[in-house]
Amino acid sequence: MSDRLLGVETEYAISAMAGREAADRQPIVRHLLEVAHSTLPHISDLSSSGMFLENAARLYLDCGLHVEYSTPECMNPWDAVRYVEAGHRTMLDLIGKLSAERLAEVETGCYRVNVDYSGAGSTWGCHESYLHRMEPELLPLHLIPHLVSRVVYTGAGGFDPFCRGLRFTLSPRAAHIERAISADSTSDRGIFHTKDEPLCAGHHRLHVLCGESLCSHAAMFVKFGATSLVVAMAEAGLSPGEAVQLASPLAALRLVAADAECAAPLKLKGPSRMTAIQIQRHYLNLAELHVGDAFMPLWAPVVCKLWRQVLDLVEAGPAAAAKVLDWPAKLALFVGHASSRGLDWERLAFWNDAVDRMTEAMALPPQGGKFPLEQAIGIETPIPDVVYEIEARMRRKGFQWDELRQILALRAEFLEIDMRFGQLGPRGLFAALDGAGVLDHRVSGVDNIEHAMKNPPNSGRAKLRGAVVKRVAGDREGAWCGDWQRIFSPKYRRSLDLSDPFAQTEVWNDEPVSGRAAALQ
Amino acid sequence: MRFLQRISDPQQRPASGDGDANSGDMLQQLRSQGNSLLAAGDEAIRRALAGSNSEAFLRASRQQGGE
Numbered sequence: 001m002s003d004r005l006l007g008v009e010t011e012y013a014i015s016a017m018a019g020r021e022a023a024d025r026q027p028i029v030r031h032l033l034e035v036a037h038s039t040l041p042h043i044s045d046l047s048s049s050g051m052f053l054e055n056a057a058r059l060y061l062d063c064g065l066h067v068e069y070s071t072p073e074c075m076n077p078w079d080a081v082r083y084v085e086a087g088h089r090t091m092l093d094l095i096g097k098l099s100a101e102r103l104a105e106v107e108t109g110c111y112r113v114n115v116d117y118s119g120a121g122s123t124w125g126c127h128e129s130y131l132h133r134m135e136p137e138l139l140p141l142h143l144i145p146h147l148v149s150r151v152v153y154t155g156a157g158g159f160d161p162f163c164r165g166l167r168f169t170l171s172p173r174a175a176h177i178e179r180a181i182s183a184d185s186t187s188d189r190g191i192f193h194t195k196d197e198p199l200c201a202g203h204h205r206l207h208v209l210c211g212e213s214l215c216s217h218a219a220m221f222v223k224f225g226a227t228s229l230v231v232a233m234a235e236a237g238l239s240p241g242e243a244v245q246l247a248s249p250l251a252a253l254r255l256v257a258a259d260a261e262c263a264a265p266l267k268l269k270g271p272s273r274m275t276a277i278q279i280q281r282h283y284l285n286l287a288e289l290h291v292g293d294a295f296m297p298l299w300a301p302v303v304c305k306l307w308r309q310v311l312d313l314v315e316a317g318p319a320a321a322a323k324v325l326d327w328p329a330k331l332a333l334f335v336g337h338a339s340s341r342g343l344d345w346e347r348l349a350f351w352n353d354a355v356d357r358m359t360e361a362m363a364l365p366p367q368g369g370k371f372p373l374e375q376a377i378g379i380e381t382p383i384p385d386v387v388y389e390i391e392a393r394m395r396r397k398g399f400q401w402d403e404l405r406q407i408l409a410l411r412a413e414f415l416e417i418d419m420r421f422g423q424l425g426p427r428g429l430f431a432a433l434d435g436a437g438v439l440d441h442r443v444s445g446v447d448n449i450e451h452a453m454k455n456p457p458n459s460g461r462a463k464l465r466g467a468v469v470k471r472v473a474g475d476r477e478g479a480w481c482g483d484w485q486r487i488f489s490p491k492y493r494r495s496l497d498l499s500d501p502f503a504q505t506e507v508w509n510d511e512p513v514s515g516r517a518a519a520l521q
Numbered sequence: 522m523r524f525l526q527r528i529s530d531p532q533q534r535p536a537s538g539d540g541d542a543n544s545g546d547m548l549q550q551l552r553s554q555g556n557s558l559l560a561a562g563d564e565a566i567r568r569a570l571a572g573s574n575s576e577a578f579l580r581a582s583r584q585q586g587g588e
Contacts, residue, residue: 011587011588013582013584014582015578015581015582016581017577017578017581020572020573020574020577021574021577022577022578022580022581022583023581025581025582025583062586062587062588063586063587063588064584064585064586064587065585065586066584066586066587109582111582113582116582116583116584116587117579118579118580118582118583118584120583120584120585122583122584122585122586122587123584123587123588124584124587125587125588127588185588186586186587186588209588260547317547317550318547319547319550319551319556322547322551322556322558323558329558331547332547332551332556332558332559332562333558333562333566335547335548335551336548336551336559336562336563337562337563337566339548340563345548412575412576412578412579413570413575415575415579416569416570416573416575416578416579417566417569417570419578419579419582420566420569420570423569427568427569428569429562429565429566429569432561432564432565432568432569433558433561433562433565436557436561436564436565438556438557438558438561439558
């Protein structure tokens with residue numbers, strides 16, 4: 001059976017509140033990294049101000065002042081979920097230490113969240129990496145239909161960040177995806193990202209950036225497992241995506257993200273249409289057909305079983321999947337909260353369309369979008385034609401503007417609920433639901449998280465990296481540093497070669513000193 | 522894999538229609554199943570939002586970059 005290698009990067013949101021007001025986050029985030037440097041055994045990261053930890057993961061500060069944690073290289077989806085969770089626990093510990101130092105002065109929170117609702121138009125990434133050996137140019141054909149249709153179980157749920165109303169979406173990140181294929185990662189993002197930075201010898205790396213940070217172990221497990229199997233099938237020459245080519249991948253992604261029933265037919269190239277679930281079943285059927293083939297990993301049967309279960313659940317409707325997957329759980333919370341606040345969730349679709357229409361009109365000259373939506377529905381509205389048209393539709397339905405005013409007044413509260421869902425620690429909504437025993441998302445074998453915070457996976461180069469970091473982390477004189485492919489001491493001029501991602505034994509070389517390593521000496 | 526034990530019931534599938542409307546049906550379905558998720562969710566939200574200023578909270582975690 002074949003080995004697969006995968007890893008996950010998570011960008012964390014950090015909030016800082018002084019009482020009921022936002023505080024300056026910059027010193028908090030920088031101090032968080034200082035606390036990490038002073039409390040976590042590590043070696044320096046050669047390519048950033050971050051560090052490699054004793055569990056072989058990487059922790060660093062990335063663009064946009066966010067903390068990012070990359071799991072070590074994992075060889076199965078259990079480890080991938082386990083090390084994602086280890087990252088969350090590590091972050092939570094750091095926040096705890098930080099809060100203890102700063103007392104009650106500033107309340108700091110840490111979140112696995114995907115889009116910024118403050119109006120900044122930005123997003124937090126959760127990227128997956130899958131090692132492979134096929135021609136990278138052939139991958140989009142096979143991966144894009146999978147990446148679009150897997151949203152039915154990989155969606156984090158939330159609200160369309162560009163809608164000024166409250167439009168639920170299976171995948172808020174989807175609103176930030178602007179192309180089918182792109183090399184960019186901070187703007188103009190693609191469903192398929194062409195970045196191929198293998199960080200090892202003899203392989204390629206598929207870098208998926210359209211995914212989202214999730215709370216459900218089942219959702220994460222199937223996301224990592226199913227995508228690994230699709231890559232394995234493509235690598236084996238089975239052409240898994242050929243029969244399900246989407247006519248417009250971006251339009252299909254938007255449709256899937258908007259469809260809580262997961263029943264929207266997506267137009268394929270040619271005359272056919274298939275739902276996202278049917279496309280997923282196409283991939284799954286092929287994987288099941290080849291589950292015992294030599295190119296498949298040993299764990300393929302378990303992944304297929306869970307993959308099928310998740311698709312069955314989603315097909316049964318969001319209520320059936322609410323205890324298992326992120327977006328149906330969030331939808332349940334939102335619908336319940338709307339009810340408790342006196343909002344009619346079913347009528348939001350009407351108001352979202354009205355808000356879109358007004359936003360569009362307000363963006364045109366002379367308004368140029370420079371006034372609040374509340375003003376648009378006031379007596380002296382600057383867009384009377386549009387408002388009269390909406391009022392005509394409202395009269396037919398018996399709706400009143402006060403209902404929209406209520407929605408706009410509660411909008412920030414719903415957006416906060418979305419962010420709080422993934423908050424790390426007991427104040428997080430997902431954590432609270434999990435603690436109350438009302439969820440059913442756990443996967444047998446995803447355990448020992450505490451162990452994973454301090455120990456690497458038990459195979460591949462991650463095992464070697466973790467073992468060496470443990471040994472040398474206390475040796476300040478050695479000025480040990482590293483990147484994904486080596487660990488190095490400029491003092492001793494010794495280097496551990498980690499260019500083989502499946503390496504099992506330590507290979508040390510004598511090395512000349514150069515670059516940043518020289519500066520560390 | 523506890524959720525593997527559950528067999529999904531095709532009868533639970535909501536009638537076809539627009540997404541928001543079926544999401545509204547979700548509330549009734551969850552209630553009719555005596556779903557404990559709603560009660561626990563209400564309580565968790567109440568605690569999480571206690572004393573919160575939502576607008577300030579959203580500003581407090583503003584992302585300036587990100588991939």
